[in-house]
Amino acid sequence: MTRKMAQNIIALVYDFDGTLSPGNMQEETIFRAYGIDKNKFWAKSQALVRERGYEQTLAYLRLLIDDPVFRKKPLRKANLKKLACHVPYYPGVAEGYFDQLEDFMKTIPEVAECGIKLEHYIISSGLKEILEGTSIRKYFKQIYACEYDCRGGRPVFPKLVINDTNKTQFLFRINKGKFKLSESINQHMPEEERRIPFRNMIYIGDGITDVPSMTVMRKTGGNAIAVYDPARPVPQEVKKMVAEKRAEHFAPADFRPDKLLVKILHRTLKKLIYSIAYRSSSDRSSDWVQRHM
Numbered sequence: 572m573t574r575k576m577a578q579n580i581i582a583l584v585y586d587f588d589g590t591l592s593p594g595n596m597q598e599e600t601i602f603r604a605y606g607i608d609k610n611k612f613w614a615k616s617q618a619l620v621r622e623r624g625y626e627q628t629l630a631y632l633r634l635l636i637d638d639p640v641f642r643k644k645p646l647r648k649a650n651l652k653k654l655a656c657h658v659p660y661y662p663g664v665a666e667g668y669f670d671q672l673e674d675f676m677k678t679i680p681e682v683a684e685c686g687i688k689l690e691h692y693i694i695s696s697g698l699k700e701i702l703e704g705t706s707i708r709k710y711f712k713q714i715y716a717c718e719y720d721c722r723g724g725r726p727v728f729p730k731l732v733i734n735d736t737n738k739t740q741f742l743f744r745i746n747k748g749k750f751k752l753s754e755s756i757n758q759h760m761p762e763e764e765r766r767i768p769f770r771n772m773i774y775i776g777d778g779i780t781d782v783p784s785m786t787v788m789r790k791t792g793g794n795a796i797a798v799y800d801p802a803r804p805v806p807q808e809v810k811k812m813v814a815e816k817r818a819e820h821f822a823p824a825d826f827r828p829d830k831l832l833v834k835i836l837h838r839t840l841k842k843l844i845y846s847i848a849y850r851s852s853s854d855r856s857s858d859w860v861q862r863h864m
């Protein structure tokens with residue numbers, strides 16, 4: 572017996588560093604508080620990858636526990652949350668972008684007619700503890716990011732590592748509505764039972780680390796947009812992502828109204844809204860015919 576879902580939720584899935592925020596979230600928070608030179612830290616992290624065979628993300632997570640600076644003064648979960656107030660955002664992100672998108676939804680009659688809802692998600696290789704403390708936290712249904720197991724408030728071991736390729740697991744969690752890591756996502760689920768079909772998803776990311784997620788989007792009928800620092804020219808990486816059809820659109824990461832990115836988002840949302848409305852009226856027609864045969 573299949574449990575048909577209304578499939579009237581649209582998901583906007585964001586990478587964080589370089590997408591909603593310039594730079595890496597550790598830099599303006601942890602590094603600033605500890606007086607760490609970011610270039611030296613990332614070089615040390617790269618050395619672990621090169622010389623000791625570490626996976627990229629695990630390398631930095633280890634340093635945040637094991638580097639002499641952190642051995643002397645360990646990170647504390649509560650402090651990470653407090654440091655989140657220093658996370659910088661691209662224009663518009665913390666100045667109304669999320670509310671303005673909701674207002675835009677209200678202007679389309681089909682949204683109310685079909686009960687269409689918008690949900691926001693973050694999938695990041697940064698630190699969940701920092702993201703949980705950000706001022707924009709309330710707008711997100713779920714935040715997936717690297718997490719530490721903490722004892723006495725201090726990180727002792729990474730309990731969740733998110734890197735470029737396993738980011739895609741979380742797209743499937745959003746797709747199937749199985750948000751908790753304890754819930755298996757490997758069992759087959761018919762398309763009509765999935766909470767948010769891929770075609771109702773918009774993935775926004777900034778770089779090479781988003782390629783696996785964008786590829787999943789493109790192959791499943793989802794939508795992908797590449798963004799870049801508005802203060803810089805279009806990076807080669809972004810041009811390549813579009814040329815190789817990993818992303819359909821690209822725009823500066825400027826989330827203010829009337830900017831290109833928001834225009835692209837509005838257009839994509841309209842496409843999804845009308846397609847949901849179209850499907851729901853076609854479902855109603857076939858239900859009626861079934862009843863009157």
Ligand SMILES: [Mg+2]
Nearest residue numbers: 586588589777
């Ligand atoms: Mg990024």
